[in-house]
Amino acid sequence: MEKKLVLYLGPEYPKHIKEKLENNVEIVFLPILNIIPINKSSMDFLNNVDSCDWIVFTSPRGPKILADDAKNNKVFDLIIEKINNKKLAAVGSETAKSIEINLGKKPDLLPKNYTGKELGVELVKINSKCVLLARSRQGLKDINEVLKEKGINFIEVNLYEESINYENLLNINEFLTKNNIQYVLLSSPLIAKAFCNYIKQNDITIISIGPSTYNILKEMCSKFNVLIPQKYTLSSAIDLINNFPR
Template sequence: MSRLPAVKVLITRPKQQAVRLAEQLAQAGASPIMVPLLTFRTRTDKENQMLSQQGNRFDWLFFSSNNGVEHFGVLVSKFSELENWKHCHIAAVGQKTAEAVERVLGRRADLIPDAYTADRLAEEFSAAYDPANRILLIQGNLSRPALSNGLRENGYAFEKMVVYDTVEEKCNQELLNKVLQKDQPEVLTFTSPSSIEAFHSFISQAEMQKEQLNKLCLVIGPTTEEAAKRHGFHNILLPAHYTTEAMIDALLHYYEQRTGE
């Protein structure tokens, strides 16, 4: 089995998700360093309390992330019942989101696109289903408009339910700067554009920020890759599939090529 060299890998994703990635990296031979830059908070406003009880108004639920599934589950369990939503078909942007649907909602996704992007999900749904379907998009406050734009362009009406907010973990700003100065990780990992935004806003010195741009920047998917490019990273690694497991595979392949194995 291939193993990573003992490189230091910075993990910036939220703590509840960072632990599993750290375990996987350690098993592969790397030295993970966790500095969560973001956290997620369920949005429990009156609008969501009411909407969580109105499953009869919809035919399809669209989930564009694991987080959307988790926080939708929190809202429904707190203010309603899963029984109210059991008739709805479910579309999930990728396999990991579909697994979250099964774990949290006890359901199997009815539609998973062959490429794990919101654009592809909108495209495949539009090719197969009637515009008369009543759709609820389950999202976070920073969700990209690709899915809603794709559905709208193909004549679908829908409602949005923003079930969580992405919040910067400002309490970890000092920790991040210490880690970058003292531990000097060789690999930086990002699993969302907002994690890259937080990373750059947290770094206190312009010179240190500039130094990070030459490090290996491992991203989970194309939207995060776009954010990395906008911020000036020079060495970006994008996996073939948009999962954390694929990120580790891409990192293994990267170092195998460097060592000539």
């Protein structure tokens, strides 16, 4: 049986979902998003962490980048000490796993629906006093809007930057044709916007990991067949592809 070919445009190869492929799916990796850690972001984190009772991570790469920067700047033990005295929240299950692996603590809060907006609503319900958002500089502001509307203080600490890899992006049209790609997996609104602006083909199926990416796709390139998994995770997206008719 011929494998389903999936083009994944995220910034790193999703090694942790290999066991889900079951010889039915082959992932072709072509990153169009560069992740640039911000030097001494751990120091910025330390300077602000005492002001808040909750720490929020909105992506799986955030906890790792914080931990790596803290080790480079010799403040990792202090970061762990501070985190152990705070409440932690994760936007989704994969972010929760990253917190536990890289920072040694299970999150205290995980929203039912894995979105920043839903996480903001949950933080409002439990009367958070101040929320430290440890995230990308280009991260979605949906959680900010919820907290601001309800009068909850928040502080943003930027751990990394995201930028489009235009060299890879410009090669995608030819790549799609030559490799007979059947599905494209998109994991962020930033990637979706770049994809819609540059892609000419219209006979592929797009898998959007989350609703914010889905909304961008429906708005900017409605010509595509766009699917979204029930749970907004990479693993759920792969399950959707596995079960989708050929």
